[in-house]
Structure formats: structure tokens, C-alpha cells
Amino acid sequence: MKKVFFLLFAAIVTVSGATSQTIAEGIKYLNYKKNKSATDVFKKLYDANTKDAQNIYWYGQALLAVDDVKGAKAIYQKALQEGVNDAWILIGMGHLEIIEGGDLNAAKQKFEQAITMTTETKGKNKNKPNPTILNAIGRANADGGSKQGDPTYAIDKLRQAAALDLTNADIMINMGINYLKLGGDQGGEAVKAYQEAINRDPKNALAMYKIGMIYKSQDNKLLFEQFFNDANIADPAFPLSYNALYDYYANRDVNKAKENIEKYIQYADKDCNTDFLFADYLFRAGKYQESLDKAKAMETGECKTYYQLPLLYAFNYDRLNDSIQAKNNIEKYFAITAQDKITPANYEIAVKILSKFPGSESKTIAYLQKAIDSDTSIANKIVYANQAAELMGKAKMYGEQIKWLQTAVKFKGGTMGEADYYKMANTAFNGKDYVATMEVAKKYIEAFPAKPQPYYFNVRAAKAIDTTATLGTAIEPILQQNVYLLGDTSLVNVDKNKKAVFVNYYYLLKYYNDVLKETQKAIDITDKMLILYPTAGGEENTFATQTKDALTKALSKSANKSNGK
Known part of the structure; x- marks a missing residue:
């Protein structure tokens, strides 16, 4: 599951000063995703006092941070069994309900019970909920993927918390995360929340980082x-910004990537993730064998079950042209990895690898759909949709290709560019859907009347519909194309256009004479041919002259018969 950890409870701890500082340090480690360090801190606190509700709560949160859901559940259940019936434990159990995909309403009941248990019953805050409890509820709903929790419910609780506590920056960070879980269109609201966190705490590196990620x-x-x-100025030891910059520069600037990954490794926990990222850097730097060797070394130690190890193998085997190993490892990665840990880039490499194997189109398309669903960048969604369209085209699945092209256009806001029209018309034609080809071509002509391609598609599709050249389907498209071709007077196209128009005239000639039996219209076409090629002796001129003579004689003979001569 994708973990989001936040600064929390800067002034809420009710235990001793020394312990309070230690809890604050542990929370900071979680916030910086130094999860191993956080687990060590909170385990010591828990071991020192297994009945302290906050120790229990935070130890469980640290276990969740390292994906030990079973461990966190055991800690919280043990507390309840031992009579630690506290609001913090209820929130922890509700959090687990969300993470495990359980009953969301049951989780909310636990949250509401926690609120009731901590609502003030006297003094100036009588009947007011505890803002730190509301904030913890917001935090629980902020964790996990977009389908987990209830961000709308959480935002409501966090707004209450923000009104009651005007200084806690963490409330606003949790609010920003929950806004993002509502969808990419809420990015503006998330930025506002993070900015308010910075207003409350000008040195809040996490809030700056969160805005940067948007x-x-x-x-x-x-x-x-x-x-x-700004985040790293606020705290040079904040590792997450270095990681984000490494991710950006990894495929763009090896030197900047190296600078940032070294900073990240310097300040992050030394664990399987840092080993993976260094191996990833070697891969990005083109040192595929070194990266592969690093992966093999990880597999012999504590990191042998690390979920990203198969991904590392897939990267390197793909570049080393071992497609079978690359395919096996990327499929293993998707089989063992939680959905919310998979990034769009991971789906992209899967598509690249599986595209080399005919018959894998359905699985590849499924990965592209997941990439679209998980990526907040509209530009990237368009790329993925076009990739899917290209894949379907190669598989000659033209109906599906058109659907994906339409999806790409939808992501663009519905406005089709010239390339979109061309791809759509070409795909429909390749799929032998000639009616659809003509429909697209007509719109293409309206949008780009000065381009030759739409007229070409319109004529070819019309001819394909009328295979016997007797229905007249192609007549109007041909006349329209001729107007365009004769109007294009650029020197580079004159000869080419004349030949195309002459071919069109021949089609019209045959239709008027052979199908409609309108000899005069056919003669008129030969006159147009002669205007196009007036010089005697040429192949086109000779054909037009001889055909006109023959048609004129036939017309005269027919007229004489009609007159009884």
C-alpha cells in the first residue's frame, strides 16, 4: 500500500517530556519515510510501556509503514484484549479496516466512537471534539490508494480540526492528501491546503514537497x-525531495540524477529501498550489468523478498535483450506487488516488454488502462492511450484501435488535431469500415480543407464501398477532390495533381457512359481531359482525343436513329 505519513501531534503528547520528544522524533522519521528508524523508536517506547495508548498507536503505525499489517493488527488487538479501551486504539483499528479493504462503515463507527470518547465535557471546550483525534481520523483515511477510505468524510473532520486548532500544520497536510484522493481535478484545493500548512509552519519541508509533487x-x-x-532549504536532511528530483532526472541528466540519489541515500534509512534506488541509478546510467549484479547481491541477503527486485531484473534483462527473463520478472513483479505501489512508469515498462510477444495484447492493454487510471498527468494519459491504439493497430484489431484513438482525443478535451483525424481515418480504412472512414474524412475536410489526405480517404473509401463502380458512391467525393487538386497550384504538386485528376476523370467517364448511358456527360469529361493535357501526342491527350471521337460518333449515330435517319 502507498503510505503517507505526516507530522502529527506537535503538542498533544501527555506523557513525560523525554518520552514526548522521542515520540516527536519517531513521527518525524515516519514523515521522512525513514520507516526502519521510526519502527525502532516506537518499539522501544512500546516495550517500555505496553499499556500506553499512544505508544501502542504509534508502534502500530510504524508497522503499517513497513507493510507489516498483521503485526499492527496484532498490537492493536492485544491492547483491546488487555483492556486498553482508548480512542487511539479505535482509530488504529479503523485505519486497519480501511487498509485491509474491510467495512468502511465499521471503520467510521470506530472513528465516531473515538470522537465521542474524547469530546470535552466541561470547561471552555465543552462539547467540542478533540482536534488531534479528528486529525488522526483524517490521517487514517489519507493512507492507501484512491479507492481506500472516505476522503470526503475525512476532509469534513479535518475542517473541524483546523477550526479548533489554528496552529497544527499536519491537519492541512492530511487535508491535502485527502483532496488528491478525490481526483486530479482537486489538485488546486490540495495546494491550498499544503500552502496553509506552510503558513502555519514556515519550515514544513513535507508540505513543500507535497506541493512540488503536484x-x-x-x-x-x-x-x-x-x-x-525550498523543502531542502527548510531541512537539508529531508530525503524525499532528493528522491523526487532523482526520479525526474534519471532519464534526462545522469549527473543531476547521481547528485540527487547520493543525497537521498545519505539522509534516508539504509534499507532495501536505498539499495534498489542505487541499482536503479546504475541502470539509468547505462551500467546494466553492474545494476544486474547489484540485484543479484540483494537477492542473497535480507532483500531477497523485496517487492521491487523483480522490477530491477526486468529493467536490466530488457536492456540486455533477454526478453524471456524480462517478461518473467515483470509478470512476477505485478503478481506480488500491491496495486497502489505500482507507478505509471512500471506499467510502461511492462507494456514495452510484453509488446514483444504476439498474443499478449490483452494483458498489455490492461496494463495501459491501469497506467491511465493511476497517472494524474493528462499528457501521460494521452501517451498511454495512443500506445494502446498503436498496439491494437499492429495486432490488426482496428475497431479497438479506433476506441483508443477516441480515448486519446477525449483526454485532449475532445478537440481533434490533424494527426488525430489522419489516424482515425486510416484506422477505419484499414479495418475495412468504409462508411466510418467517409464519416471521419468529411469531418477531416471541414477541419482541414487545405490538406490532401481527407479527400484521399474519402475517395478511396467510397470506391471500396462501390466495388462494381455502378452505385455512384464515389462521384461526389471525386468531384470534391478534383476541386481541391485543381485549386492546388503549388509547382511541386502540379504534375502529380494533374495525373490524379485525370484518373478521377477516367472514373467519371466510365460511370457516365457505361452506367448512366449519358454520352454527352462522358464527352464533357473528355473535354476536361484535353484541357488538362492539351499537347497532342501525349498518352493522356491521345486517349482523350480518341475517346471523344468515338463517343461523338456514337452520340451522332444514336441521334440519327432517334430521328429515323
């Missing part, structure tokens, strides 16, 4: 670099 998803380099750098 701008990174929009590929706004100027702004995301500004906020990532």
Missing part, C-alpha cells in the same frame, strides 16, 4: 524544482 505530476519543472529546493 507540479511534478503536471510536468511544471519551474515550480516543482522551486518547491523541492
Whole structure:
């Protein structure tokens, strides 16, 4: 599951001063995703006092941070069994309900019970809920993927908390995360929440980083670099911004990537993730064998079950042209990895690898759909949709290709560019859907009347519909194309256009004479041929002259018969 950890409870701890500082340090480790360090801190606190509700709560949160859901559940259940019936434990259990995909209403009942248990019964805050409890509820709903929890419910609780506690920046960070869980269109509200967190705590590196990540998803380099750098000015030991910058530069600037990954490794916990990222850097730097060797070394130690190890193998085997190993490892990665841990880039490499194997189209398309669903960047969604369209085209699944092209257009806001029209018309034609080809071609002509391609598609599709050339389907498209071709007077196209128009005239000639039996219309076409090629002796002129003579004689003979001569 994707973990989000936040600064929380700066002034809420009711235990001793020394313990309070230790809890604050542990929370900071969680916030910085130094999860191993956080687990060590909270385990010591828990071991020192297994009945303290906050110790129990935070130890469980640390276990969740390292994906030990069973461990966290055991800690919370043990507390309840031993009579620690506290609001913090209820929130922890509700959090687990969300993470495990359980009954959301049951989780909310636990949250509401926690609120009731901690609502003031006297003094100036009588009947007011405890803002730290509301904040913890917001935190629980902020964890996990977009389908987990109830962000709308959480935002309501966090707004109450923000009104009651005007200084806690963490409330606003949790609010921002929950806004993002509502969808990418809530990015503006998330930025406002994070900015308010900075207003409350000008040194809040996490809030700056969170804003930077939103701008990174929009590929706004100027702004995301500004906020990532601000985060590291606020705290040079904050590792997450270095990681984000490494991710950006990994395929763009090896030197900057190296600088940032070294900073990240310097300040992050030394664990399987840092080993993975260093191996990933070696891969990005083109040192595939070194990266592969690092992966093999990880497999012999504590990191042998690390979920990203198969991904590392897939990267390197793909570049080393071992497609079978690459395919086996990328499929293993998706089999063992929780959905909310998989990034759009991971789906992209899966598509690249599986595209080499005919018959894998359905699985590849499924990965592209997941990439679209998980990526907040509209530009990236368009890329994925076009990739899917290209894949379907190669598989000659033209109906599906058109659907994906339409999906790409939808992501663009519904406005089709010239390339979109061309792809759509070409796909429909390749799929032998000639009626659809003509429909697209007509719209293509309206949008880009000065381009030759739409007229070409319109004529070819019309001819394909009328295979016997007797229905007249192609007549109007041909006349329309001729107007365009004769109006294109650019020197580079004159000879080519004349030949195309002559071929069109031949089609019209045959239709008027052979099908409609309108000899005069056929003669008129030969006159147009002669205007096009007036010089005697040429192949086209000779054909037009001889045909006109023959048609004129036939018309005269027919007229004489009609007159009884």
C-alpha cells in the first residue's frame, strides 16, 4: 500500500517530556519515510510501556509503514484484549479496516466512537471534539490508494480540526492528501491546503514537497524544482525531495540524477529501498550489468523478498535483450506487488516488454488502462492511450484501435488535431469500415480543407464501398477532390495533381457512359481531359482525343436513329 505519513501531534503528547520528544522524533522519521528508524523508536517506547495508548498507536503505525499489517493488527488487538479501551486504539483499528479493504462503515463507527470518547465535557471546550483525534481520523483515511477510505468524510473532520486548532500544520497536510484522493481535478484545493500548512509552519519541508509533487505530476519543472529546493532549504536532511528530483532526472541528466540519489541515500534509512534506488541509478546510467549484479547481491541477503527486485531484473534483462527473463520478472513483479505501489512508469515498462510477444495484447492493454487510471498527468494519459491504439493497430484489431484513438482525443478535451483525424481515418480504412472512414474524412475536410489526405480517404473509401463502380458512391467525393487538386497550384504538386485528376476523370467517364448511358456527360469529361493535357501526342491527350471521337460518333449515330435517319 502507498503510505503517507505526516507530522502529527506537535503538542498533544501527555506523557513525560523525554518520552514526548522521542515520540516527536519517531513521527518525524515516519514523515521522512525513514520507516526502519521510526519502527525502532516506537518499539522501544512500546516495550517500555505496553499499556500506553499512544505508544501502542504509534508502534502500530510504524508497522503499517513497513507493510507489516498483521503485526499492527496484532498490537492493536492485544491492547483491546488487555483492556486498553482508548480512542487511539479505535482509530488504529479503523485505519486497519480501511487498509485491509474491510467495512468502511465499521471503520467510521470506530472513528465516531473515538470522537465521542474524547469530546470535552466541561470547561471552555465543552462539547467540542478533540482536534488531534479528528486529525488522526483524517490521517487514517489519507493512507492507501484512491479507492481506500472516505476522503470526503475525512476532509469534513479535518475542517473541524483546523477550526479548533489554528496552529497544527499536519491537519492541512492530511487535508491535502485527502483532496488528491478525490481526483486530479482537486489538485488546486490540495495546494491550498499544503500552502496553509506552510503558513502555519514556515519550515514544513513535507508540505513543500507535497506541493512540488503536484507540479511534478503536471510536468511544471519551474515550480516543482522551486518547491523541492525550498523543502531542502527548510531541512537539508529531508530525503524525499532528493528522491523526487532523482526520479525526474534519471532519464534526462545522469549527473543531476547521481547528485540527487547520493543525497537521498545519505539522509534516508539504509534499507532495501536505498539499495534498489542505487541499482536503479546504475541502470539509468547505462551500467546494466553492474545494476544486474547489484540485484543479484540483494537477492542473497535480507532483500531477497523485496517487492521491487523483480522490477530491477526486468529493467536490466530488457536492456540486455533477454526478453524471456524480462517478461518473467515483470509478470512476477505485478503478481506480488500491491496495486497502489505500482507507478505509471512500471506499467510502461511492462507494456514495452510484453509488446514483444504476439498474443499478449490483452494483458498489455490492461496494463495501459491501469497506467491511465493511476497517472494524474493528462499528457501521460494521452501517451498511454495512443500506445494502446498503436498496439491494437499492429495486432490488426482496428475497431479497438479506433476506441483508443477516441480515448486519446477525449483526454485532449475532445478537440481533434490533424494527426488525430489522419489516424482515425486510416484506422477505419484499414479495418475495412468504409462508411466510418467517409464519416471521419468529411469531418477531416471541414477541419482541414487545405490538406490532401481527407479527400484521399474519402475517395478511396467510397470506391471500396462501390466495388462494381455502378452505385455512384464515389462521384461526389471525386468531384470534391478534383476541386481541391485543381485549386492546388503549388509547382511541386502540379504534375502529380494533374495525373490524379485525370484518373478521377477516367472514373467519371466510365460511370457516365457505361452506367448512366449519358454520352454527352462522358464527352464533357473528355473535354476536361484535353484541357488538362492539351499537347497532342501525349498518352493522356491521345486517349482523350480518341475517346471523344468515338463517343461523338456514337452520340451522332444514336441521334440519327432517334430521328429515323
